[in-house]
Amino acid sequence: MEPGAKMHMKEWLIAQIESGKYAGLCWEDEDKTMFRIPWKHAAKKDYRQTADAALFKAWAVYKGKYREGRDKADPTMWKTRLRCALNKSTDFQEVPERNQLDITEPYKVYLIQHGSMPNRPAEPPQTNEQVIIPAKRSAVKLLSSFLCCSLDNLLREHMYCELTGQKPQNQSPAPVTFISPALTISDFRMQVTLLYHGQRAMKVTTTSPDGCFIMQGIVPLGNERIYGPCTAQQLSFPSPSSISLPPVLAEAMNRLLCHLERGVLLWVAPDGVFIKRFCQGRVYWNGPMAKHTDRPNKLDREKTFKLLDIPTFLNELQSCLHGKGPTPSYEIELCFGEEYPDPNEPKTRKLIMAQVVPLFAVELLQRFNLGEIEEKRPTRTSNTDGEKM
Incomplete structure (x- = not known):
């Protein structure tokens, strides 16, 4: 140097x-x-x-x-x-x-990380005409409606693509390079929807970079080593009485909730979405990295599982932008106390489920105009649309 x-x-x-x-x-x-x-x-x-x-x-x-x-x-x-x-x-x-x-x-x-260059001088200050973010050198064209936006504003708002060269003239398409899987994701928010027998009981967007607990009760203070960071957001299961359920289902749900006191911890890290189960009750899941799609995937207790791999997601997104693959999946489903996926029973019949959506993925797909990102709604919904029903 x-x-x-x-x-x-x-x-x-x-x-x-x-x-x-x-x-x-x-x-x-x-x-x-x-x-x-x-x-x-x-x-x-x-x-x-x-x-x-x-x-x-x-x-x-x-x-x-x-x-x-x-x-x-x-x-x-x-x-x-x-x-x-x-x-x-x-x-x-x-x-x-x-x-x-x-x-x-x-x-x-x-x-x-390996492969970076430790002994090179710092780059000169960036300008509006040349904004560089480390990326693969494979160009993709964005849709015309996306390119009609101000590219200066776009680059200020977004960290997932790289623009090189002069500003476009007369709204002409500009070469945009999609970032490699080495990109570090900085949006750690998740949209979490809790479903009771197919009815939405709670919908929350997390705000803590340390993730969130989904649990019955609260995390005991002074137990970070056991439960994870105390700054993780705590999402407590609503009472079954908060929605309209037959008495027999409400009773079964209350029995199940007793076994979910320590819950699960979910978080988004730079390389993926992770979960750790602490509760006595069994928890099953489905999502992009699930081993099975036609039979249950169980989360072992006090073991960390990766539910979504961000480098894989970015590779699949790049393939999609090139027309070589489908839109990458990113939604994660958790089922508490009952086996899932279950080919013999629809998820709307499960007592307690959670849908988890990492918002960085939603933002990316929306930015690249890969179709309208629709909210995944349960078959039946309760009467109001607040966070808790």
Whole structure:
């Protein structure tokens, strides 16, 4: 690297790890492919800003976002900036199953992606005429109605495609390169719909980047290592009495809910959608990565499962844009207490189901005009359309 050249985030972080200046920032493995990054919450009693926010502060200083003695110290914002930078970078991938968030000195683990160029100088500042995001060099044409939008606005709003060259004249099609599976997804929201015997009981859009619990009751405090991050959104099953059900079904549902107290934890990571089952009650699923489509897929207890693989989804989307494949699937279904898929019984007869839709996938398909993304509705709906019925 030339003297004075700015380091990329990957180079900068490796330099900080090797320096040994930051307690808890260290290599996770001998091959130096993964590293730990300290992740103590500012609300903890033993939080020490000078030590626990030191790395986050250093990144803010390096990026020119904080000037000592001139700007107000904001450890929460420093941490948010580094987290967002890690999530958006194609050089890093979080390894959720290695995270330890409920110990005295909590940390997250990130994998350093292979194949990137660690010793090149930083790119010059981007301009409106040339906006570059790392991508495969295979061009696809977007539909004309999509291209009628302002490309400047489009690129500000969207991170999934790359535009090179001059601005289009007279609405002429512009070459757009679809991003490779190395793209890091930054929209971790999910739309979760709970169905009781085919009737919609709740519909929620999650907001926490740590995902959500679907469960009966609430998560006990101080059990992050067992249950996952306490910042995950908690979605409690509504009472069966909240919708119109025959008494025999309501009674069966209440019996089932007693076994769903610890529920499941769902989250979207840069490489996919994951789930971990904690409840005593059995949980089955169907979706893009399900092994079977004509017989049940069971989730083992306290084991992490990948429900959707983002690189595969992006590859399938690129094939679709080239006319070489169907629109990729992304919807996930969970069935609590009953086997699913079940060729002998329609899902509208199942006591409790959840439909999970990762919103990054919906946004991508809508942006590329691959047909109207219709809400998947149950056969019967309750009388109102609020989040809880």
